[in-house]
Amino acid sequence: MAETPQTQGARPPLLTVDHLTMRFGGLVAIDDVSFTAADRSITAIIGPNGAGKTTVFNCLTGFYKPSEGRLNLQLGDRRFLLERMEGHDISAKAGVARTFQNIRLFQHMSVLENLLVAQHNQLTSAPGNSLRDVRDNSLASRTGEDETAHRGGGSLGGTAANGRRLVRNIGFSMLGIINSRSYRQSEREAVERARFWLDRINLTPKADWDAGNLPYGDQRRLEIARAMCTDPCLLCLDEPAAGLNPRETGELNELIIWIRDTYGIGVLLIEHDMSVVMRISDHVVVLDYGRKISDGPPEQVRNDPNVIKAYLGADEEDELPEAVKADLPPDGSAADEEVRA
Amino acid sequence: MEYFFQQLINGLTLGSIYGLIAIGMINFAHGDIFMVGAFISLMSFLVLGIAGVTWVPLALIIVLIIAMVFTAVYGWTVERLAYRPLRGSFRLAPLISALGMSIFLQNYVQLLQGARNKALPPVIRGGFTLTEGGEFDVTVSYVQIIILLITLVLLVVFTLLIARTSLGRQQRSCEQDKLMASLVGVNVDRTISITFVMGASLAAVAGLMYLVRYGVIDFFEGFIVGVKAFTAAVLGGIGSLPGAMLGGLMIGMIEAYWSGYFPVEYKDVAVFAILVLVLIFRPSGVLGRPEIEKV
Numbered sequence: 015m016a017e018t019p020q021t022q023g024a025r026p027p028l029l030t031v032d033h034l035t036m037r038f039g040g041l042v043a044i045d046d047v048s049f050t051a052a053d054r055s056i057t058a059i060i061g062p063n064g065a066g067k068t069t070v071f072n073c074l075t076g077f078y079k080p081s082e083g084r085l086n087l088q089l090g091d092r093r094f095l096l097e098r099m100e101g102h103d104i105s106a107k108a109g110v111a112r113t114f115q116n117i118r119l120f121q122h123m124s125v126l127e128n129l130l131v132a133q134h135n136q137l138t139s140a141p142g143n144s145l146r147d148v149r150d151n152s153l154a155s156r157t158g159e160d161e162t163a164h165r166g167g168g169s170l171g172g173t174a175a176n177g178r179r180l181v182r183n184i185g186f187s188m189l190g191i192i193n194s195r196s197y198r199q200s201e202r203e204a205v206e207r208a209r210f211w212l213d214r215i216n217l218t219p220k221a222d223w224d225a226g227n228l229p230y231g232d233q234r235r236l237e238i239a240r241a242m243c244t245d246p247c248l249l250c251l252d253e254p255a256a257g258l259n260p261r262e263t264g265e266l267n268e269l270i271i272w273i274r275d276t277y278g279i280g281v282l283l284i285e286h287d288m289s290v291v292m293r294i295s296d297h298v299v300v301l302d303y304g305r306k307i308s309d310g311p312p313e314q315v316r317n318d319p320n321v322i323k324a325y326l327g328a329d330e331e332d333e334l335p336e337a338v339k340a341d342l343p344p345d346g347s348a349a350d351e352e353v354r355a
Numbered sequence: 356m357e358y359f360f361q362q363l364i365n366g367l368t369l370g371s372i373y374g375l376i377a378i379g380m381i382n383f384a385h386g387d388i389f390m391v392g393a394f395i396s397l398m399s400f401l402v403l404g405i406a407g408v409t410w411v412p413l414a415l416i417i418v419l420i421i422a423m424v425f426t427a428v429y430g431w432t433v434e435r436l437a438y439r440p441l442r443g444s445f446r447l448a449p450l451i452s453a454l455g456m457s458i459f460l461q462n463y464v465q466l467l468q469g470a471r472n473k474a475l476p477p478v479i480r481g482g483f484t485l486t487e488g489g490e491f492d493v494t495v496s497y498v499q500i501i502i503l504l505i506t507l508v509l510l511v512v513f514t515l516l517i518a519r520t521s522l523g524r525q526q527r528s529c530e531q532d533k534l535m536a537s538l539v540g541v542n543v544d545r546t547i548s549i550t551f552v553m554g555a556s557l558a559a560v561a562g563l564m565y566l567v568r569y570g571v572i573d574f575f576e577g578f579i580v581g582v583k584a585f586t587a588a589v590l591g592g593i594g595s596l597p598g599a600m601l602g603g604l605m606i607g608m609i610e611a612y613w614s615g616y617f618p619v620e621y622k623d624v625a626v627f628a629i630l631v632l633v634l635i636f637r638p639s640g641v642l643g644r645p646e647i648e649k650v
Contacts, residue, residue: 101537118535120528131524132539
C-alpha cells in the first residue's frame with residue numbers, strides 16, 4: 015500500500031482503516047476497504063457517485079456501526095477504536111470532527127454560538143485535561159518526553175467518572191449563572207478562540223447573525239471553523255467545495271492547507287472537484303462501487319488506468335490502450351460488469 | 356373597578372404558576388410531574404409539622420429543597436424510562452409513551468394517596484389591603500407576593516442559563532440537531548437528562564406554590580394544569596421562555612376574568628377558544644419565531 019511521504023518509519027499512521035465493510039441488508043456499500051491517513055497531511059477520498067465515500071465518513075463518526083473491520087485512531091501512544099465508541103466520544107475523546115455535504119449548522123443559533131458550542135468540552139474539563147493538552151502531551155511522548163497525564167481511553171470511562179463529569183457539568187452551569195471568575199475565565203478563552211476563527215474565515219462582521227441566514231459560502235467556512243473549534247486531531251470534510259464559485263474554492267484550498275500546516279492534524283477530504291483534490295491532497299484513495307481501486311499520491315492516481323476507467327466509464331476493454339489493458343487485474347473488469355448489469 | 360383589580364392580582368398569580376410549568380414543559384407527563392411535586396411538598400409539610408419545625412420561612416425553604424430534589428428524580432426517571440429508549444424512533448413514539456407515563460403517574464399517586472382531595476391548612480396567612488372603603492377591599496396576600504417574586508427570579512435565572520451559559524448552548528444545540536450536537540462533542544443523552552431534571556425542579560416549585568396558594572391537591576390535578584401549561588407554551592411560542600411565561604400569564608388572566616364576570620364553568624372553554632384564535636392568526640405563537648422556509 016502506498017504510504018504518504020509524511021509517514022515516517024515506525025510511527026503508526028493517525029488513522030488506519032482496516033478491512034472496513036458496511037452492508038445494508040443485501041447491499042454492500044463498502045467492501046473490504048483499507049487505507050491509512052497520516053497527520054500533517056491531506057488524504058482525499060474520491061470516486062464516482064455512490065462509491066461509498068460518505069459511508070466511510072459515517073462509519074468514522076459513529077453514524078453507522080461497520081459490519082466488519084476496524085477503524086483505528088492513533089494519538090501518540092493512545093489508541094481509539096472508533097467503531098466501538100459513542101458519537102459524542104468520537105468527537106470529545108478521539109478528536110474526530112466532520113462537516114457535511116449538505117451543511118448542518120445550528121441554524122437558529124448565532125454564528126458565534128455555533129463556534130462556542132463546539133468548544134463545550136474544553137469549557138467543562140478541568141485545566142490541563144482538554145483534548146489539546148492531552149494531544150500535546152501525547153505528541154510530546156512521541157518525541158520521547160515524559161508523559162503522565164492519562165485520560166480514560168476509549169469508551170471505558172467508568173461510571174464513577176461519568177458521575178463526576180455530570181456533577182462537574184451541572185456545577186459548571188451553576189457557576190455560569192452566578193458568573194463566577196473561573197467560568198468567566200474559560201468562557202473568555204472560548205470566545206477568544208471563536209473570534210480568532212471568525213477573523214480567519216472573515217465572518218467577524220456577521221458574528222451575531224443566525225447561522226441559517228448566512229450566504230452559502232459563509233456557511234461552508236463556518237462549518238469548517240466549527241469543526242476546528244472542537245480541537246480535532248482528524249478533520250473529515252465532506253465535499254467542502256460543493257456549490258462554491260472558483261474564487262471561493264481557491265480560498266477554501268488555502269484554508270485547508272493552512273489548517274494542515276498550522277495545526278498539524280490529519281485532514282480527510284471527500285471531493286468531486288478535481289482541481290481541489292489534485293492541488294492540495296498529499297494522498298488520494300479512490301473508491302468505486304464500495305471497493306478501493308487505487309491509492310497513492312495524486313500524480314500516480316491520476317494516471318492509474320483503473321481510475322480512468324471508473325471515471326470515464328470505459329466498459330469495453332477494446333477501447334483501452336494496450337498498456338492499460340495489461341495493468342487491469344484479471345477479475346476486476348468482470349466483477350465490475352456484473353455489478354453494473 | 357376594585358373587583359377588576361382583585362381579579363388582575365389573582366390572574367397574575369395563577370398565570371405565574373402556569374408560566375412556571377410552561378417554562379419547564381418538555382413532555383406530556385409534565386403536568387403529572389407537577390402534581391407529584393405538589394404531593395411531595397404536602398408530605399414534607401406534614402412531616403415537618405410533626406418534627407416541630409413551625410417557623411414558616413425555614414419550613415418553606417426545607418420543603419422547597421426536598422420537593423425539588425425528589426421531583427427531579429421523578430423527572431430523570433421519566434426521561435430514562437419513557438424517552439431515552441425511544442430516541443431515534445419515529446416522532447410520535449415519545450409522545451405516546453409520555454401520555455402513558457402521565458396515566459401511570461396519576462394512577463400511581465391515586466393508589467398510594469387515595470382519590471380524595473388532600474388539603475393543607477394555610478401555611479402563610481395575611482397580606483396587604485390595597486384599597487379600603489369601596490364596594491370591595493382589594494387585597495394581596497403574602498402568598499401571592501411570594502409566588503410572583505419566585506416566578507420572576509426563576510424566569511430570569513432560566514432565561515440567562517439558556518441564553519448565556521455553556522449548558523444552555525448545549526441544550527439549544529440538542530434541540531436543533533441532536534446528531535450534529537453529538538458530533539461537536541455534546542453528550543446528547545446527558546444534556547437531555549439535565550433538561551428533564553431542571554424542568555422537573557421547576558414543576559416542583561410550581562407544585563409547592565399551587566399547594567400553598569390553593570391548599571388542596573388531588574391526583575388528577577396535574578392533567579388539567581399540564582394541558583393549560585402546554586397551551587401557554589403554544590400560545591407564547593414554543594421554544595421561547597419569555598413566550599411561555601407570557602402565555603401562562605395570559606391564560607391565568609383569561610381564567611380569572613372569565614370566572615369573575617361570566618359563568619365559571621366555561622372558563623376552560625374561554626381559554627381554549629383563545630388558543631384556537633391565536634393558532635389561526637399567529638400559528639407560531641405570540642413571541643414565537645415565524646417559520647420561513649428558505650428554498
